[in-house]
Amino acid sequence: MNDLLEDTEPSHCIENFRLAAGISRGEYHGMVFQDSDLYKWLEAVAYQLSVTPDPALREAADSAIRLIVQSQAPDGYLNTYYQTHPEEKRFSNLQNNHELYCAGHLIEAAVAFARNVGDTRLLSVACRFADLIDRTFGPEEGKLHGYPGHEIIEMALVRLFRQPGEKRYLMLARYFIDRRGQAPLYFEEEARRDGNRSFIWNETYMRYQYYQAGKPVREQTAAEGHAVRAMYLYSGMADVSAETDDPSLLEACRALFDNMASRRMYITGAIGSTHIGEAFTYDYDLPNDAVYGETCAQIGLCFFARRMLNAQMDGRYADVLERALYNSVLSGMSLDAKRFFYVNPLEVVPEACEKDDRLRHVKPRRQKWFSCACCPPNLARLLGSLPSYAFSAGDDTLYMHLFISGDVCAALAHTEVRLSVESEYPWDGRIRLAVHTPGQYGIAVRIPGWCRGYELKVNGESVPSEPVSGYIELNRLWRENDIVGLDLEMPVLLMRANPAVREDAGKLCVVRGPLVYCLEEADNGSGLHLLRLPLNTVFEVRDEPQLLGGIRTIRCRAFRESRSFAEGQLYAPACRADETAETQLTFIPYFAWANRAPGEMAVWIREI
Ligand code: ZN
DSSP, X not given: XXXXXXXXXXXXXHHHHHHHHTSSOSOOOSOTTTHHHHHHHHHHHHHHXXXXXXXXXXXXXXXXXXXXXXXXXXXXXXXXXXXTOTTSOTTSOTTTSOHXXXXXXXXXXXXXXXXXXXXXXXXXXXHHHHHHHHHHBSSSTTSBOOOOSSOOHHXXXXXXXXXXXXXXXXHHHHHHHHHTTXXXXXXXXXXXXXXXXXXXXTTSSSGGXXXXXXXXXXXXXXXXXXXXXXXXXXXXXXXXXXXXXXXXXXXXXXXXHHHHHHHSBOTTSOBOOBTTTTBOOSTTOOOSSSOOOOHHHHHHHHHHHHHHHHHSOOHHHHHHHHHIIIIIIGGGBOXXXXXXXXXXXXXXXHHHHHHOXXXXXXXXXXXXXXXXOOHHHHHHHHHHTTHHHHEEEOSSEEEEOSOOOEEEEEEOSSOEEEEEEEEOTTSOOEEEEEEOSXXXXXXXXXXXXXXXXXXXXXXXXXXXXOOBTTEEEEEEEEOTTOEEEEEEOOOEEEEOOOTTOGGGXXXXXXXXXXXXXXXXXXXXXXXXGGEEEOTTOOEEEEEETTSTTSEEEEEXXXXXXXXXXXXXXXXXXXXXXXOEEEEEEEXXXXXXXXXXXXXXXXXXXXXX
């Protein structure tokens, strides 16, 4: 973002702030939402600084914050694109120009900095801008009755309200959500005011669904349009419903989540089946090679699933959160954390990505940076805030969603609870929880949806119990150093897709615990489409500490089609059964793919 990295496309992001602050002279460059990259990075830094003091990082963040403070206009407005284009009118193109989106990211970073670092300079900037937005938008006459083309400010305003901030931030978030999709459609009015500005999605089937504005949000029942925007909107809806006790809004969230998770989500947790509009398409349309599956969309899915879990402690939300997190979120980043995927495919043939324009968005190797660099800093802020996804503190019960090793300190209604977790998850299912706070309270552990068998013990003694909505709650008088032991069976499973998913018909997918596995050319040669798995194959799980940063591979016997065709022969009569030769396959976790020489990759393998 500061354009100091060699061999990397300049971002111009920080330079845009210098221009807005009047420190530099020149022209704005980059996307209209380039500011958001810096805000997302600052949010990630806030989480990181709260864990590890790092003077160099602190200084870098400091200088960015000083620059942001200098860039803010006297009335509180802050958007470097509009500040460097004074001929364009503020808030005149909500449909496309991301001012409210950038404001949302500013607020998210500001709250994170105040909460995690205790530095409120950015919060002051964010509040002044939020106040200006509140003076500009709302139901009153003379205000704009619009809402953002790209959502996020809804959940950001709720966060600002919870900081704690003023109630009008929450009311503004609710206004944006309630106005969305109401007739007459604001984006049409806005386009007319702007001399009948053309609307690029008008000619498509998707139309206003691209912005989740085809209908009022409470009438929406299917996940539609741009997948990142959808996840951010639904997350904001869940936040507003939680703070305003709005059952109709929560009901809409449930319907949208169910539609997405049961009909429009890949087995890796990826969402967005088409690159056209980076969008959802229709039920069961899940092409493996042409998928979009933007890293940000899966990050947004984690936001949404986490919020649904807050609304209702139901393990199926945690199952989706975990599925995305361990597979299609993590695949967005290389093992050395220096290269990134925008698109997360489930099937790759490098030549197709290069020569078939329908697949040009799919890359066989991760890139250092993007002109639209939304994903890398989004990953950083999600991973930095991971602890907040692992546990929930109820009134008298601590809920454990993710089995991540570490120390936990959580405030229940009447007591502060400390405990520590030890696990090698996701490689095995042995989880140990040591209690450090004596007293009467509940600890609820999640039994993942993929798990068919488990054993739960307290101090070595079995506790017979059935999960309720995916959790087993142990409510007792805890003594210091009590040990809760949870052993989740983690066999290798072969999965099938619903028969309505045409792309996966006759195919199988290998999973173990929360991890989806894939085949790569590096281990299995090219022509992965020729491979066939028998249902009764026997799997061997191997610990490979030297491979791909330390993974467990899965090996099994399979078959490869070997029918020989004459040179130049494209077709031949199918007069006998396919010839096959026995072969050995090596599967690696999907998140670790594309960390060696580029080659073919496949998640779904044909069944013999
Ligand atoms: Zn992205």
